[in-house]
Amino acid sequence: GAVVSQHPSWVICKSGTSVKIECRSLDFQATTMFWYRQFPKQSLMLMATSNEGSKATYEQGVEKDKFLINHASLTLSTLTVTSAHPEDSSFYICSAKRTSGPGDTQYFGPGTRLTVL
């Protein structure tokens, strides 16, 4: 159990376009999901915490109007990168925390590699 999927696994887009990334918990309910970004050879940096039915909480320095997060159900959160630019190219990874079960473990999706040309 505790499988998290992401779609798409990779995307290439032109500068100025918007990209939507989906994160789904497949076999459990997740009240809380997290969105991370990872640049090459660096660790994961938390971008925002997504709570089902409420507004996301963004980390300092993350533009909420650029990175739109929607957590409409207990199994789905989406991240939309609006007006993407080359500096937004990165590996975006979501994680989901089980609503019930062992502790506060976060389970990660496989990630989405975004390349902005």
Added chain:
Amino acid sequence: QKEVEQNSGPLSVPEGAIASLNCTYSDRGSQSFFWYRQYSGKSPELIMFIYSNGDKEDGRFTAQLNKASQYVSLLIRDSQPSDSATYLCAVRGGSNYKLTFGKGTLLTVNP
């Protein structure tokens, strides 16, 4: 600023040896501690979590926690080439479920 420090490595061990990975954290209020393994180009996968002082064993992996020293470690016994990856230490603070990650230690197990 909550910090999690790890030796960046690379740590190189021969096959069959014990690999020891270390992590220190700055927030004394930290509640939960996690070790993730990340292969190149992939997302992290959970290896172990530990909440209480002492040792926790799961197969070839043992996590050790010392809250007084603000130190957590991961031992990998009988290391295999397939264990070659970056190991991320993550710490959860006391007030929310957010994780703070270390930069990771690159482990290479040589056949």
